[in-house]
Amino acid sequence: MSDARPNVLFVMTDQQRSDAIGALGNSRIHTPNIDRLVDRGVSFTNAYSPDPICIPARHTIRTGCEAVSTGYLGNEKRDARHLEQRCGPFLARSMRERGYRTFLVGKYHAHPRDIDLGYDHRLSFEAFREETGHEVKTTARQGAMVHLPQQNRLPPDDNYEAWMTDRAVDLVGRDTDEPFFGLVSYEPPHPPFAPSPPFDRMYDPERLETPVKGDRETDHMDEKIPAQNHHFWTTREGGIDDTTARVIKAYYYGMISEVDRRIGRLLDAVEARDDADNTLICFFSDHGELLGDHRGWEKSSFFESSCRVPFLVSWPAELPAGERRDDLVALTDLFGIATTAAGDRELRDGVDVLGTIRGDAEPRARLFGYHRTPRLPPNFTGMVREGRWKYVFMRNGGREQLFDLAADPNELGECAADNPEVVAELRAALAEKLTDAGADEFVENGSLRRAPYQEIDMGRLVREPYPEEPADVLD
Structure with a gap:
C-alpha cells in the first residue's frame, strides 16, 4: 500500500528580496513560475529571516532553531557537526526517520564540507565540478567586481543552475513507495550579479526604481552598513550612484528571472506526478539584499530589504489557493511545516504555520531577530x-x-x-x-548589555591577493 502522506519540496534562492516577485505586486519583474506558486497556495507577506545572513539562516532552516539556540549569529565557518547534539536531528534526518526519502540539490553552506546533513542523496558543487570540470565560483569575477554587473561565463544550458535542475527533476520524478522530502537550493541572486544571456539584457535600468533612502543618520546608524560598503567595494563615503544601482538591479532581476525558469521545470516535474496535488511546496530565501536601499548593499541588516523574505506555501490537496496572509512567520517555521505534513509535528523554536492557515493555531505575536x-x-x-x-x-x-x-x-x-x-x-x-x-x-x-561605541573596519573583500607591482601578475 502506498504512503498517503504528502511529498515535501523546499525550493530556496539565496539573497532574494521579498519584493522581487511579480504576482505579489512588482510589475517590473518577470517571474511567471514563482507566480504559479503564488496562485497555487498561500503567500506570507510578513516573513523574516531571523538572522539575515547565509550560514545562520541555513542552520535555522535545518534545525528549526533560532540563532541564539544554534549559537551561530554570524557567518562563522565553524564545525557544525555538534549542532544535532545541541538542537536535535537535522530536518532531513528527521524526515528520513519519519519514512521519507530525502535529497538535497545545490547549495548547503555548512562546515566541514563532508558534514552529514541527513540526506539520502546530496548533489552540490563538488558533483558539478567532478562531472563538468567547472568551478561554480569561477563563473563570474568576485573581489572588487562582486557588485558590478557581469555575465555568467558559462552558457545558460551548461551552468550550475541548469545542472542542478536536471538532477532535481530526476529526483522529483522517481516513482517510489515512500514520499520524498527534497531541498533544491539555488545560489542566485547572490552576488556576483552575473546572469546568463539573454537574462543579462532582460531589464532596462531606466525603467527600474532608484534605491530607497532615508536620512543618512538613520540609514547608517547600524555601523555594519558603511563597513560592509567598504568591504564589498561599494565605498564607505559616496556609495554607488543611482544610475549604476539601477543597472545592478537590472542584472539582479535577470538572475531571479533565470532561476524562475529553472523553477518552472521543477514545477512541471511535480505536476507530471500522479500525486501532484498532494505535494507540499515551500518557496523561500535565506535573506534579502539591500540593493542600494538605505545607502547599503548586501545583508545582515534588519532593514526590510535585508531581512524580509519570500515565503510561499502550496499544497493543493489541503490548503487554499491564491491566499495572502500578513502573519509573522520566519525561516524557523519551515521545520514545523515539514514535520507536520509528515504527520509527526515538531516545532522546536517555530510556530505551527499549517495550523494557523487552517485556523487551528494562533500566529506568533512577536518575532525576534x-x-x-x-x-x-x-x-x-x-x-x-x-x-x-x-x-x-x-x-x-x-x-x-x-x-x-x-x-x-x-x-x-x-x-x-x-x-x-x-x-x-x-x-x-x-x-x-x-x-x-x-x-x-x-x-x-x-x-x-551596551558597549562604548567603536567604529568597525571589515577591510576589503579580496579573493586573490593583488601583486606588489602590476607586472608581477605576468610572471
Missing part, C-alpha cells in the same frame, strides 16, 4: 517585530531605532524618541528573550 558579525565583539544587533512596530537594538554604542511600518513601510525615518513607551516594552521583551535563551553575553541583570 539577532545578528553578530564575527571577530567584532561589540557588534550585536537585536530586533523585535510586533504589530506595526519594529525595534532594533545595537549593542555598539547602545543605540536604538523604532520604525512604524504601517506609516513608514520604507523605513525612511526612525521614531524611537517619539514613542518611549513602545521602545521600553520591546527593549524589555528582547532582554527577556535573550535571558530565557541563556544568551548571557548580551544581557546582564535582565537588561541589554
